[in-house]
Structures are given as structure tokens and as C-alpha cells.
Amino acid sequence: MNDWKLLIYQHFLKSRLDGLKEIGIDETSYRKGHKYITVVVNHATNTVVWAHKGHGKAVLTLFMEELTQEQRESIRVVTGDGAKWITSCVEKYLPNCIRCVDAFHVVEWAMKALDNVRRQSWHEAKSVAESYGKRRKGHPKAADEEYAAATTARQRSQDIKGSAYALGKAPENLTTTQEAKLEMIQLSDNRLYRAYKLKEMLRLLLKMTNVDTAEGELTRWVKWARHCRIPEFVELQRKIMRHKDHILNTIQLQVSNARIESTNNKIKLIIRRSFGFRNIQNMLDMVLLVCSNLNIPLPNRP
Structure with a gap:
């Protein structure tokens, strides 16, 4: 890095790290093969204040150690996903800071658990449909019960396979076809429908504004998930309990x-428009130029 470029970069960091109160921390991939950069955003100005190659505790520690004691004390809120390395760094360097787990990631956990249950239900329904063998040629007889049962099993298998959007969307946003699939699941697959109701209950309680009410609903949800006999959601409630305080802080x-x-989307757009970067430092510099209000003094210009 050139000397003038280094001076501007250092001045940028010094000014950007002053007065931070609410920050967000996340990692984003910039290349295939688990290549990540860690990004820190100032919520007040919606600008990137720090970016570095890699992710994990060692990388975030570099950011924390660049902060002065006064800068650390000014930070009151840190948002992010449920990564342990974020929590451990916050506890070590920002003991008076409030750690928040983003509600989007909590719902994403529930969606992954729900999708795993849906796939299991589809494989079971597919096995039942395949047990009837291939469709016979010709028109079936009017009273052919086996043909009717095979047709119903095949249709149920297809409906469950294509129900990902119906299960993932909010009820008020469902189309007529998706509502029909959801009704079919409610009548024919109790386990999958219970998983859907658990996801919906968690999504709705995260939208609450009263933390006391939300805590009571979260306790009810944990009790239900703990005894639902669905392994994916039993594991999910353990994860929710580990992050319970951070989730309530978010609410x-x-x-x-x-x-x-x-x-993160802007960063990916920068990479696509540049057809990738051969030098990671050039990419980080471009991220700071585009995703912040960095003003570079140019010769002969005020």
C-alpha cells in the first residue's frame, strides 16, 4: 500500500471508530471455497467502519484491539447471528455491552429445522407411493380401490415435495394453491404440521414489542418444542435456550x-461488477470506498 493511501486509510479508521454506539457484525463470502471477510457496520450511519479477511474469533479480536478504551466504552449494542466467536469477543472486550441475536437468523434456524422435517415426510410419502409399483396402463375400473390409494399416495408425495414455499411463507401471504397444500398437510401429516406451527409461533413472538409478554410466549414455545417428539425442534429449543437472553435483548x-x-449484498455486487479481485486488500479498499462516506482528498480540488 502506498504511503498516501496508508495515511488516508489510517485517518479513516481513526475517525470511523469514534463515537460508535450500535454496531453489527457479520461475515460474508467473497469467493467459493469458504473464503470469507468479516464486516463491522455502524447502525447509526449505515456505513462500514471495519473489514478484514477471514472470520472467527481471531479476526474479530483484531477489531476489538484496534479500539481504544474510550471507544469500547461507547459501544452499547452489538447485533449479529448466534456465532460463539462474536459472543466471546463481546464478553471479553465489551463487558458492559448488550449482545443481540438478530431475529432473522432465529427464524432461519426454525426454517432449516422445518425443511429437514419436510424432507423426511416427503421421503416417507415417496416410499409409500413407490410401494404400489408403477402405474398400470389403460383406464382403471370404477371400483379399483388400490388404484385410488396409489393415486392419492403419489399426489400426497408431490404435494409435500412442493410445499417448501407454503410452509415458509406467512399465512396471510399464501396463494390459493399453497393454502390447499397446507390444508392437505394438516389432514395427512400431523408431525409436519406441528413443525409448521412451531415455526409460526416462534416467528410471531419475535415480532412482539413487549419483552415480558415475549418472554412468556418464548417459555411456552420452549416447553412445546421440548416435548414435541420432533428431534429437529428438540435440538432447536436447546439452541434457543442458549441464546435466550440475547433474543430477548433484541425484542x-x-x-x-x-x-x-x-x-453484504452490496459487497457481493461490488465483486460481481469487478469480475472478482485477485488482491484481497484491493477488494477491502473498494468495500470501504463504496459502503462508507469516505472522502478522499484529490489534488487541486477543495
Whole structure:
């Protein structure tokens, strides 16, 4: 890096790290093969204040150690996903800071558990349909019960296979076809429908604004998930309990990681428009230029 470029970069970091109160931390991939960069965003200005190659505790520690004691004390809220390395660094360097787990990631956990249950149900329905063998040629007889049962099993298998959007969307946004699939699941697959109801209950309680009410609903959800006899959601409630305080902090403060997720999309767009970067430092410099209000002094210009 050139000397003038290094001076501007250092001045940028010094000014950007002052007065931070609410920050978001996340990692985003910039190349195939698990190549990540860690990004820190200032929620107040929606700008990137720090970016570095890699992810994990060692990388985030570099950011924390660049902060002065006064800068650390000014940070009050840190948002992010449920990564342990974020929590451990916050506890070590920002003991007075409130750690928040983004609601989007919590719902994403539930969606992954629900999708695993859906796949299991589809494989079971597919096995039942295949047990009837291939469709026979010709028109079936009017009273052919085996043909009717085979047709119903095949249709159920196809409906479950194509129900990912119906199960993932909010009820008020469902189309007529998706509502029909959901009704079919409710009548024919109790386990999958219970998993869907668990996902919906968790999604709705995360939208609450009263933290006391949300805590009571979260306790009810954990009890239901713990005894639902669905392994994916039993494991999910353990994960929710590990992050319970951080989730309630998010509901109380009404914060999210939406801004840093939008910044991640900008970073991916920068990479696509540049057809990739051979030098990671050039990419980080471009991220700081585009995703912040960095003003570079140019010769003969005010």
C-alpha cells in the first residue's frame, strides 16, 4: 500500500471508530471455497467502519484491539447471528455491552429445522407411493380401490415435495394453491404440521414489542418444542435456550441486522461488477470506498 493511501486509510479508521454506539457484525463470502471477510457496520450511519479477511474469533479480536478504551466504552449494542466467536469477543472486550441475536437468523434456524422435517415426510410419502409399483396402463375400473390409494399416495408425495414455499411463507401471504397444500398437510401429516406451527409461533413472538409478554410466549414455545417428539425442534429449543437472553435483548431494543445484511449484498455486487479481485486488500479498499462516506482528498480540488 502506498504511503498516501496508508495515511488516508489510517485517518479513516481513526475517525470511523469514534463515537460508535450500535454496531453489527457479520461475515460474508467473497469467493467459493469458504473464503470469507468479516464486516463491522455502524447502525447509526449505515456505513462500514471495519473489514478484514477471514472470520472467527481471531479476526474479530483484531477489531476489538484496534479500539481504544474510550471507544469500547461507547459501544452499547452489538447485533449479529448466534456465532460463539462474536459472543466471546463481546464478553471479553465489551463487558458492559448488550449482545443481540438478530431475529432473522432465529427464524432461519426454525426454517432449516422445518425443511429437514419436510424432507423426511416427503421421503416417507415417496416410499409409500413407490410401494404400489408403477402405474398400470389403460383406464382403471370404477371400483379399483388400490388404484385410488396409489393415486392419492403419489399426489400426497408431490404435494409435500412442493410445499417448501407454503410452509415458509406467512399465512396471510399464501396463494390459493399453497393454502390447499397446507390444508392437505394438516389432514395427512400431523408431525409436519406441528413443525409448521412451531415455526409460526416462534416467528410471531419475535415480532412482539413487549419483552415480558415475549418472554412468556418464548417459555411456552420452549416447553412445546421440548416435548414435541420432533428431534429437529428438540435440538432447536436447546439452541434457543442458549441464546435466550440475547433474543430477548433484541425484542426489547427492537434492533436487527438488516443493515449489515444489505451491506453484504452490496459487497457481493461490488465483486460481481469487478469480475472478482485477485488482491484481497484491493477488494477491502473498494468495500470501504463504496459502503462508507469516505472522502478522499484529490489534488487541486477543495
